[in-house]
Amino acid sequence: MSALATVAALRATASGDAERLTTVRHAHLDDTPFVLVPLTLAGEACAPLAALAGTDPDIPVLLTVRRPYDRTERFGFVEGLAQLLLPHLDECRAAPKEPYTAGRGKDKEERERPLRAPQLLVPNAGGITYMRLLGRLTRLRAAEGPHAVAPSVPTLGKWLTWFADRAEFPGSCLLQPLTRLLSTHWATGQSPTENANLASLLGWIEPPAGRTGAETAREREDPSAWPPAGPATDPVFDRTLDELITQYDSAPGQRGPEAAARRIDHELRAQMLPTWQLMWQGIRLLRELPPGKHVADRWAFDRRLFGEYADYLDDDGRPQARRDHAVGAARRLARMEEAQVRYDAERAYDDPLVMAEYELTGEAFTGVVTARDEERTVPGARLGSTLWRPTLTVLCELPVSLAAGTAVKSPPRPGQKAEILDVVPDGTGSAVLIQLNGGFDNKRKPPAPPGTLAALGETVTYTSIDPKSMPSALPSEEDTPWTHGGPPQPYEPTDEDAEEVWE
Template sequence: MSLISALARLEAVEAGRAQPLATVRHRHLSERPLVLVPLTTAGEAGAPLGALVGSDPEEPRLLAVPQPRDRDLRSAFLAQLADAVLPHLESYADDVEPAERKETDPETGKRVTVQTELCADAPQLIVPSRAGVEYVRLLGRSMRFRRTAEQDPDAPYPAPPRVPLLGRWLTHYGERARVPGSSLLLAATDLLNRHWATGQSNLEDQHLGALLAWVDPPEAESGAEAALRAELARDSGGQLLCPPAGPATDPAFDNRLLAPAMERYDRARMALATAEDGAAADMRLGELTRAEREIRELLASQLRPTWRAVWRCIELLRELPEGPRADGRWTRDRWSFTGHRDRVRAGEPPQPRRDDAVTAAQKLATRETAQAQLDAQEALDDPLVMAGRRLAGEAFASEVTDVVMAWSESKRPSPRPLVTVRTNDRPHLGGDGGPGGDGDAADDGAGDGSSVGGNSAGRGTKVFRVLADGKSQTAEFVGREADGSLVLRLTDRMGRSKEPAEGSVPDKGDRIVWTLFEHEQRGGPKLPDPEETPWTHGGPPTTEPELPDVVTVEDVL
């Protein structure tokens, strides 16, 4: 936890409501996000119990499984989920715009520009919590290898073609959620925690009701009181007034309400199966319908509060202006969506259960680069985030006190001006790490034969600033003056002529924020092709598509 976050939490405790951690919204929010609130059966991993899904806060679609142990009912639930989600995903697939991207020419090995198309927008999926994100991944893994009647006519339980297709999409969204800064699949709790600090623990912040109680407390009530009521308050029947955000349900709900309702449903279904004539069958069918309706109403009572909480979270986040660099990250999400759309349409097999060594290394490198890039962009977009980096010694705000022109000693001299700045921050530039250091005097060649007195420990450390055109300019730390001022040498972004381009060198009196972290992250080392994977790392990947798991006795009721 950063110092600025710890301070915000202390202020939240004192003020009785959450304190902002950001002045802008660091995640893209779609105009029409698809919200999914899932529920699962206790004691059986991945067994669906119900869900609310939709892009209209006033008209959600309720999906329910009256008996999760029935394989047919679970399969019907997955088919209904596909019917609800796939049209939303496919509505974005054909709205495209021309675009360019860099690709490697297979013949020459050089990077060339290719004209292609990019989806103008991408569907966004929002779930209540991190557990919901993991459940989306679990659903995708369990659905994408389902066999259809066309693929395997002898399959004992063939799935509709839309079920494995949705599994592939959910797997893609689940993988994309692991990329820092991606906004294709978001958790409402993570969105709130990124932008507000509460007075409770990180574990308590995963309770959506308690988290909203801190961010948006009722009038005449503190966040702590509202959060405690959201976590523990129950009605006269012993049921939580604010049900958990799922996918797990409250044990009191399971034992007192859901289990008896499922028993009545099972008895009604058994009675219908043993009916001896049409009149008895009609009466038993009515009992079965009432039992199923009761279960649906019970599940709706648990899902609706969370549904409203997720949309309230979206409303609160829309009040924040979007960060300038969030759109660039959303463009990468659009490329990701477009690429997966193309793979699906090309008839490629579903994602494998396990990545080969090269693919796994590429994913890890991509996520590491994305995390470093996200940290840098959030600081550049948000003064409050930058304040935390300044407190950590990773950036410093300064005022230019002097500029001395200098040039490199080469056949074609390039401008290397020396910029003297004054700062009250304590950046990690070596020495005592702060202004006004009392280190031993040292001389440092500045490129023009001059010298800089004072502590020059950390000489050569690179610092960066943002120019007016949004590009990053690099400077080197040269030394520290006797009065604590810092001397920096600009090294790039000044044009090719001997005289620096206009606006590339700061003027005396300019206030500049310098960072010790790069603004644009570099790529890692080139990895071998998957076909050249050594045997120590699993060897080349197989070209045969993976087969589904063998049906066992436990799969058949």
């Protein structure tokens, strides 16, 4: 937890209500997100028990498994989920497309990406694990031969695995747990572990009238009134469920099992409905926050990846390998690290509260422009040539840790490169001399276009972090040296991949 987040948590503890951590929303929210509230059978890693799913807050679709130990019913549950989610994916794919340019320099290429992409929201991080395990369980199933499943089952499994993989990348909004989204924007007076409880977290953020967040959160720790958000169930409910399943298995005649099945469905729905309503409450709260400037760019990248994977399934369609090979794992790790650095920098550029964290670590500073030299020039590379390089003097109330020669940028003018020329202590603060190296609408001589040069008396922030820093370059797979295993062999699924003990 950062220093400012710790202070916000202490303030929330003192006041009894949540404190805002951001001024804007740093995540995309689709107009029609696909919400999934799953439950699993206690004692097994991924035994589907029930789910509420859909895109309409008023009409959730209930999926249940009356015999959770019956593998045929489990895959029937997956088939029902596929009938809900796959048409939603196809609807997004059918949306109009927009052109974009991929690559740099000579490798630039004009492509198209869909204007829509699906967004899946689950209550907590356990929902991500559930989807990853469900994808692993289903993506290698065979649609022919012994123990065949419906063709939609392995297709859904491939998509679930892809969504779960993308959820590991910072900034991606294709699959997100709501508790993570809310905790990123609000600080509560409870621990991060307690913030994983969606009911208590929302109790802190939006308590009922006349109640504090702390009081509401304490009340919502009662599982009988506020069932767990899943995928694990409450142990007390497990005993009730076991009795209902036993009655279902032993019910006589034709109407007996039907009545028992209705009781199971009723109890499972009652367990998930409060979480379903909390999900849409949290979505509403997040929608009330204005989006950050970089949110649209990150969502455009998500839409691009969605379109590319959909095309891959049409062209090839092989399921993901059980494990990444060495080269693929290294490249994936590098992409995740770059995504984290880029996401952190973009949040700071979009939000002064996030940028304040970098001021505390010495990677940014804020001050007032006290002087500027708009006419300044320096010798160019060619003999007798000059370059227009205006300067700003920024007076900061706090000491500045960045050294002379450091490249910096200002969030309101991200396209303007700058460099620190000198840092002079001034009482308790510092005076920083900054040279501007461009960003004047391609003008090479003064005067600067209006707004491109900070005015005297203007408060400015400069930082050494850059959301557009170049990513690291790794060799292509075919150029992998022998010391690192050489070029990896492509993954080829076999019949053994789908084998499972059925006794």
